Amino acid sequence: MENPNKKIIFSGIQPSGNLTLGNYLGALKNFSLLQDEYRCYYCVVDMHTLTVRQDPAALKERSYALLALYLACGIDPEKNVLFMQSHVPAHAELSWILGCYTYMGELNRMTQFKDKSKRHSDNINGGLYTYPVLMAADILLYQSDLVPIGQDQKQHLELARNVAERFNNIYGDTFKIPEPFIPKQGAKIMSLQEPDKKMSKSDTNANNFILINEERDIIMKKFKRAVTDSGNEIRFDEAEKPGISNLINIYSAVKGITREDTEREFAGLRYGDFKAAVGIAVADELAPIKEKYEEFLKNRDYLDRLLRQNAEIANGAASQTLRDVYEKVGFVQL
Numbered sequence: 594m595e596n597p598n599k600k601i602i603f604s605g606i607q608p609s610g611n612l613t614l615g616n617y618l619g620a621l622k623n624f625s626l627l628q629d630e631y632r633c634y635y636c637v638v639d640m641h642t643l644t645v646r647q648d649p650a651a652l653k654e655r656s657y658a659l660l661a662l663y664l665a666c667g668i669d670p671e672k673n674v675l676f677m678q679s680h681v682p683a684h685a686e687l688s689w690i691l692g693c694y695t696y697m698g699e700l701n702r703m704t705q706f707k708d709k710s711k712r713h714s715d716n717i718n719g720g721l722y723t724y725p726v727l728m729a730a731d732i733l734l735y736q737s738d739l740v741p742i743g744q745d746q747k748q749h750l751e752l753a754r755n756v757a758e759r760f761n762n763i764y765g766d767t768f769k770i771p772e773p774f775i776p777k778q779g780a781k782i783m784s785l786q787e788p789d790k791k792m793s794k795s796d797t798n799a800n801n802f803i804l805i806n807e808e809r810d811i812i813m814k815k816f817k818r819a820v821t822d823s824g825n826e827i828r829f830d831e832a833e834k835p836g837i838s839n840l841i842n843i844y845s846a847v848k849g850i851t852r853e854d855t856e857r858e859f860a861g862l863r864y865g866d867f868k869a870a871v872g873i874a875v876a877d878e879l880a881p882i883k884e885k886y887e888e889f890l891k892n893r894d895y896l897d898r899l900l901r902q903n904a905e906i907a908n909g910a911a912s913q914t915l916r917d918v919y920e921k922v923g924f925v926q927l
């Protein structure tokens with residue numbers, strides 16, 4: 594019998610492109626690490642992707658692919674709730690309510706909105722603007738204690754906390770106030786060619802990122818080509834040595850060691866040798882995931898069964914919070 598006092602985790606990833614090493618080290622790798630201690634809800638946040646134009650057939654494929662990847666990363670579907678956001682209508686319903694308690698001034702400050710508006714200037718839609726409200730609904734619906742995310746989502750989580758506190762202040766305790774869980778080394782993996790910008794699945798230059806299901810020889814090649822800095826010391830210094838610092842972060846996060854450990858391990862070695870070692874570490878980490886991922890992806894019936902079961906569990910949990918919210922705001926309940 595499930596321990597009802599277990600703390601709760603919620604996190605989500607958008608099925609909006611092939612996932613990168615950044616998504617893995619910033620978020621996914623931690624998902625399975627926390628699954629014994631917490632009750633975890635891991636969501637494929639398909640509704641979020643529509644803020645940018647999507648091809649419907651590709652979106653469907655990528656949604657299954659992300660579910661298969663969750664499983665391949667070792668997330669146990671018996672212990673965790675793995676589901677699609679669009680299978681739980683309460684996300685959209687709570688999002689509407691929370692939108693009425695979120696100020697435009699707050700949404701105007703969101704850096705991701707500003708960045709994405711620049712990149713998609715032909716499609717600055719309402720969803721892109723209110724996206725953080727839907728994310729707040731995702732998290733607050735499940736009374737989450739902890740939210741594993743990379744650095745770039747921290748501002749959105751802070752907004753979710755502020756909105757939850759505001760609502761609680763007006764109506765009394767309704768939402769748990771969630772904490773972020775941001776890994777030390779993997780929180781902000783940068784581009785391999787342009788280490789001053791984030792590694793991103795939407796990057797047009799494939800040499801900038803490593804995909805989670807990338808072939809070994811391509812991984813090795815991309816690390817070999819990774820930009821380093823002048824000098825020859827393998828030392829962590831983000832301002833002076835952004836390229837090497839990024840590689841130190843990657844190696845440390847993959848191995849689960851500190852930056853200092855990595856510096857010690859490679860002291861006196863040449864950049865070229867270090868880059869090859871990082872390539873091997875990453876390829877070794879990702880190879881078994883790729884293999885399992887392909888296995889899971891083949892088994893559509895299993896994935897559908899899992900989604901059906903888990904949608905029911907997620908709907909059960911979410912509808913309790915939504916009911917409480919509807920009661921508090923004064924909607925007639927039958």
Ligand code: TYM
Nearest residue numbers: 604605606607615616619620728742743746780781782792
């Ligand atoms: P998304 O889909 O862009 O990214 C998924 C996760 O990967 C992290 N991440 C990175 N971490 C380290 N280095 C990088 N270069 C890097 N790139 C991405 C992100 O921080 C994220 O944790 N809005 C979210 C999805 C979301 C969500 C939620 C997350 C929707 N609802 C509720 C948590 C809780 C997003 O777009 O992540």
